[in-house]
Every structure is written in C-alpha cells, then in structure tokens.
Amino acid sequence: MKAYQITGTNGLDSLQPASLADPIPGSGEVLIRVRAVCLNYRDYMNVLGIRGVTGPVPRTPCSDGAGEIVAVGDDVSNLKVGDRVVCPFMPTWLDGEFSQAHASQALGGAVDGLLRELAVVRAESLLPVPAHLSLEEAATLPCAAVTAWDALHCRGGIKAGETVLVLGTGGVSVFALQFAKLAGARVLAITSSEEKAAKLVELGADAVCNYRTNQAWDDWALAQTGGRGVDKVIEIGGPETLNRSLNATRFGGHISLIGVLTGTSGEIQMVQILRKGIRLDGIYVGSRAMFAQMLAEIERVKLRPVIDSTFEFDNAHDAFRRIESGKHFGKIVIRV
Numbered sequence: 001m002k003a004y005q006i007t008g009t010n011g012l013d014s015l016q017p018a019s020l021a022d023p024i025p026g027s028g029e030v031l032i033r034v035r036a037v038c039l040n041y042r043d044y045m046n047v048l049g050i051r052g053v054t055g056p057v058p059r060t061p062c063s064d065g066a067g068e069i070v071a072v073g074d075d076v077s078n079l080k081v082g083d084r085v086v087c088p089f090m091p092t093w094l095d096g097e098f099s100q101a102h103a104s105q106a107l108g109g110a111v112d113g114l115l116r117e118l119a120v121v122r123a124e125s126l127l128p129v130p131a132h133l134s135l136e137e138a139a140t141l142p143c144a145a146v147t148a149w150d151a152l153h154c155r156g157g158i159k160a161g162e163t164v165l166v167l168g169t170g171g172v173s174v175f176a177l178q179f180a181k182l183a184g185a186r187v188l189a190i191t192s193s194e195e196k197a198a199k200l201v202e203l204g205a206d207a208v209c210n211y212r213t214n215q216a217w218d219d220w221a222l223a224q225t226g227g228r229g230v231d232k233v234i235e236i237g238g239p240e241t242l243n244r245s246l247n248a249t250r251f252g253g254h255i256s257l258i259g260v261l262t263g264t265s266g267e268i269q270m271v272q273i274l275r276k277g278i279r280l281d282g283i284y285v286g287s288r289a290m291f292a293q294m295l296a297e298i299e300r301v302k303l304r305p306v307i308d309s310t311f312e313f314d315n316a317h318d319a320f321r322r323i324e325s326g327k328h329f330g331k332i333v334i335r336v
C-alpha cells in the first residue's frame with residue numbers, strides 16, 4: 001500500500017512517501033480502506049517535530065481518517081465489509097476515565113496514524129459514519145470535533161443562554177462555534193482578519209473581534225457581556241492568550257485549555273483563577289462514548305463540518321503548507 005512516513009526532523013521534507021506491506025486484520029480487528037484523512041495542528045507539529053511533539057520514526061502521521069471496511073478478522077460481529085466507518089483519536093479510550101495508557105495509543109503520535117491506504121483497527125473502537133456525511137466530512141471529526149464536544153458538553157455542561165468565547169477559526173474553534181449555537185448559546189469569536197470575521201458571522205457568531213486591530217479582545221468580550229464576562233472559553237492559544245481569556249471570563253466561569261499555539265510556558269495570572277473561582281480544564285480530545293454522543297447529535301440536526309480545502313494524496317505536502325499558512329478556515333482534508 002501507499003503511505004506517508006515521518007522520517008526525521010527536516011521540516012516538511014521529513015514527510016516522505018513510502019510503499020508498505022498491506023496489513024492483515026487479526027482477531028477482533030478490521031481492515032479499513034482509508035478514503036479521507038484530515039489534518040490537525042498537532043499533525044503539523046508532529047511532522048516538524050516542533051514544541052517537543054516528536055515520536056519514533058519512521059512513523060505514519062495523522063490521527064483523523066474515515067473509510068470503508070474491506071476485510072473483517074475473526075470474532076467481529078458488529079461490522080461487515082462495505083461499512084463506512086470513522087476511527088476515534090485514541091482507539092483504546094472507549095468510555096470512562098482518561099489515562100496515560102489511552103494517550104499513548106493516540107493515532108499519529110507514538111503509534112502509526114492514518115495517512116495511508118490501508119489500516120487495521122480494533123473493531124470495538126470504530127463508529128458508523130452518519131448517512132448524510134461524506135467520508136471526507138467524517139474524517140474531520142475525530143480530533144477537533146470531539147475536543148470541542150468534550151469541552152462544551154462533557155466538561156463544560158453548556159446550557160442555553162450562556163455566552164461562549166471561541167478563539168480563532170481553526171478546526172476546534174469552528175466546531176465549538178457550531179456546537180455552541182446548537183446548544184442555544186451566544187457565541188463571541190476573535191479572529192485575525194475581516195474576511196474570516198465575515199465567515200464567522202455567516203456561521204452564526206453573534207459578535208466578532210479582530211484581534212490584530214483590537215488586541216484588547218478581553219475588554220471587548222467584557223463589554224459584550226455588560227461587564228459580567230463570558231461563561232465559557234475555548235482556549236487554543238496558550239501563554240499569549242490565557243491571561244486575556246481569564247480576564248474575559250465571569251466569576252465561576254469555565255475555560256477549556258485545549259491548545260498551545262503561542263508556546264508551552266509563560267506567566268499566568270493565577271490570582272484571577274482563584275479570585276474568580278474559574279474552572280480551568282485541560283482537555284485532551286475525548287472518548288469513543290463522547291464521539292458516539294456527538295455523532296448522534298450531528299445526525300439529528302444533519303450538521304455539516306466546515307471544510308476549508310481538499311488535497312489529493314500525492315499532494316499531501318500542500319495540505320500541510322495550508323495549515324502552516326494559518327489562512328485556513330475550518331478543516332483541511334486529504335483524499336486517499
């Protein structure tokens with residue numbers, strides 16, 4: 001089969017095409033023909049080896065993919081050849097508490113990911129793709145969408161009428177906007193350009209601030225809430241944004257700490273956290289059970305993920321260049 005592998009630490013050039021043996025499913029496993037893979041910022045960091053995100057090489061990157069089952073191993077009763085399926089980010093985290101053991105099985109991290117034609121996966125981890133979604137759309141869901149769902153619903157317990165602040169227009173934030181609006185929340189968003197601001201409004205954002213022209217977006221968010229502060233923040237920036245997120249959050253509010261786009265360490269105004277009784281929750285994607293709950297809602301309302309662009313398998317580097325550019329809005333897909 002055709003695949004890509006990270007071969008070293010030579011920037012995007014370390015991503016190399018490879019020809020690998022076709023895998024064979026064992027007991028309790030199925031073989032998937034991967035049809036679409038979707039990029040997350042993490043995949044880009046993995047390929048570049050930046051911010052300490054490294055792993056063994058050679059290794060196939062990318063956690064997110066969807067495809068069809070082409071062979072079924074022994075002792076598999078719930079799936080059959082031809083089924084359209086999507087695979088969770090951590091295939092062993094079926095339900096219950098998060099653990100290091102599950103984190104170590106995250107696809108495209110320490111173990112091979114899905115940027116390849118064929119993959120063997122534990123049958124118990126797979127989920128059926130809702131009929132209204134293409135496999136390209138389904139491939140956008142395992143990391144970014146489940147993370148946004150976990151942040152808002154599982155950890156956040158979002159309620160209608162609350163105000164959610166989303167940062168930027170990447171995969172996680174756009175899903176968070178969609179899920180928050182579905183939950184009946186008001187959404188404030190910040191972004192880097194007027195063009196992206198217009199797209200956010202089209203998607204349902206109630207108010208948008210350009211953080212390039214108005215760096216005091218925390219004060220803007222406070223003003224938008226009559227000085228009270230937002231109920232929830234989808235925090236994807238890290239050290240350069242967290243203090244403003246803390247300032248923008250109401251007493252007793254909730255911040256989902258999801259991303260570290262601006263670095264991994266910095267000075268944090270800890271007093272704000274305790275003085276305002278803010279819940280600061282580290283989020284790491286979510287379980288298969290959360291994924292299933294999210295899929296049921298996506299199916300119920302026929303929600304469609306926002307795809308920025310789609311690239312062919314042979315042009316995978318261009319997909320990584322697109323995420324590197326920061327010009328995208330929503331998800332970047334690679335057709336396999």
Ligand SMILES: NC(=O)c1ccc[n+]([C@@H]2O[C@H](COP(=O)([O-])OP(=O)(O)OC[C@H]3O[C@@H](n4cnc5c(N)ncnc54)[C@H](OP(=O)(O)O)[C@@H]3O)[C@@H](O)[C@H]2O)c1
Pocket residue numbers: 039040041042143144147167168169170171172173190191192193196211236237240241257258259260261262283284285286323326327328330
């Ligand atoms: N913990 C988890 O489970 C989890 C899961 C998924 C992702 N993540 C992390 O979350 C972050 C976002 O991931 P993603 O896949 O959604 O990324 P992405 O699709 O690459 O989106 C990144 C977007 O963030 C915005 N941004 C960048 N710097 C910003 C800043 N200083 N302030 C506000 N917005 C900024 C930009 O949008 P604009 O141009 O609109 O500003 C940029 O396009 C990454 O750090 C990723 O590793 C974590």
